[in-house]
Amino acid sequence: MNTAFSDNPAAGCAVGVDGSVLSVVVRQQDLDAMPTQTPGLTPSGRPTLKEGFATAPGITAIDLAVLTRLPDTQLLGFVTYGRWTRQAVESAPWHEPEDALRFLDIGQDVACSVTPTASGNFSSTIKPLDISRTAGLQDLLDHAQEDPDTPEPSLADLDIGLGANSTPRGRTPATGSDPYRIRTFAEWQSDTATSPISPRPEPAAPPPHREPPTSLIPGQTVVLPEEAWQGMLIAFTFAGADADLTLFLTGTDGRVADDQDFVFYNQPSAANGAARLLGKQDEGPHVTEKAAVHLTALPEHVQRVVVSINMDVDTGLTCAALTHAALHMDCATGAAWTFQPPADPNIRAMVIAELYRHHTDGQPIWKLRAIGQGWAQGLDGLARAHGVDIE
Template sequence: MLTRLPDTHRLGFVAYGRWTREAIESTPWREPEDALRFLDVGQDVTCSVTTTASGSLSTALKPLDIIRVPGLQDLLGHALDDPDSDGTSLAGLDISLGGTTPSGGGGPVADRYRVKPFAQWKQAAPVGSPPLPPVPAVVLPEEAWQGLRMAFSFAGADSDLTLFLTGHDGRVAGDEDFVFYHHPSAADGAARLLGKQPEGPHTVERATVHLSALPEHVRRVAIAINMDVDTGLTCVSLTHAALLMDCATGAAWTFQPPADPNIRAMVVAELYRHTVDNRPAWKLRAIGQGWAEGVDALARAYGVDVE
């Protein structure tokens, strides 16, 4: 991320990493806190934004040490920063886009490189701007009914994958429809946790769901993650967290749970029965609903009797 630093008005790198189009487009960008999600949806990300002694995010943008990263110094050296140059510079781009330069001749020229607070930017947004569209549900291929594989990959703190087999009302018919580490199988093995193991720098917990073998009373399958209750940590302690689902056809879907500092358990995605062209179908959609109290509150929300 190349920007003009407020203190010097010079170009500088404040973040670098790798981001996929899928990760960017699948992430909601609605609130100030969402702006920091780019740290979570990227890979090998380094950022100059730090926390203060009180734990709050610093509002100061400082340049990264580009000497330590091969290639960044060369990129910065070739970035056009002179408005009088023959090429298109960032200064000229600011002018062509309007920036904050006044159209009249009176009064002082506003600093077009000033960092604009999110609240001010949002207030100045056009009235009636449409909200970001929700992530659409997808119809699963019939091959996925015979074996939908899941892999929850993460690093940092420990976390667990859990499944809830629910009815139309979103609640389990009994505690036996709650699949977690103490009860890793339900519906005669149609929903099953396969265990957790290290794979390179990450930990991966796998599961399978045979949708065609689920009993008729199961209308939905909620796929959730929860932090280890003994640590008291929240999802912000997870790094590189991703839920990958695929089937025998090679079709795959990836969900990246946000590193929310206030959440200890979260429903990441949901499978649900549907009708498409008058034929039964299963659909998959993203959820992203969290519980600050952790897995106990999550379980109670789905009708599990937690003592």
């Protein structure tokens, strides 16, 4: 993937992958002011992200963040971020350089420091985006190295290795000129044979022990550890029929403040990315659809996150058609919970669980409740019950 980004004028670096979603950071060259908008095409005429999708066919979306040094403070800051899906990028026309000017328009949850002024022009100064509520970006920024003399590679000088010194395709760069060049096996074997013999490394420490997930029954509640507030991964696994995962961000009354707090396949993100769907994919004999929720990043008016499913409306099937259905929820520390919803033949949509704010001894906490109750009317009944009108 880094090789795919190496011919981009700004250095790109893959920093992580979650399921079928890839995270990429781009280090824009230092600028004194916002430049005239230019198309983001590679020398071969392809948009950078499209080339990235071609390199990794299993990736369905790319979370992209652009980092640069701010002229006023001379510190690194993010000036653009968002999500671009394979479907959106591949369905857009990329025949002319001007086509790339619509790149921001096809993204999801896009934030950009270039904003229109009162006169209708674009701002000419660069201002950093507020990322205090986006833990992943804040963590990247906190660990970005500013010292050019540091012995470790840093985001501040990635463009040296991946930008100006990139080698045309099909030609082998000089040794050491490209830190991300893929070496052939013969070259690796030759280097290994001529290098001095190193002492045998100590055996790696065993991975930390993970407790099995806690199995919940309908109506059971658990207090979530604080680590779970920073990020929970939700996965609904099933077989036998098709179903969709949906999230409602509601108040204490169980209803959304507006339709923007409804997360479903046509609106896969809400609350500036604090709740979002991560895609559906086959995993052996089962299908898994995932979502991520960052509880501490949710706005105050969101008191509950309702985790629900609905059957494909066109099939007319009920939840009884689902087999091996289970909801899995876990956080970074390894704490995990699982719940098997009932296979009810009378309903076509179901609230499986909810995450909700609570207070204990005056201190705010988050709790998880397993539910497993639903509506015969399917998605329409489920949505209306939570304040969303389905047209």
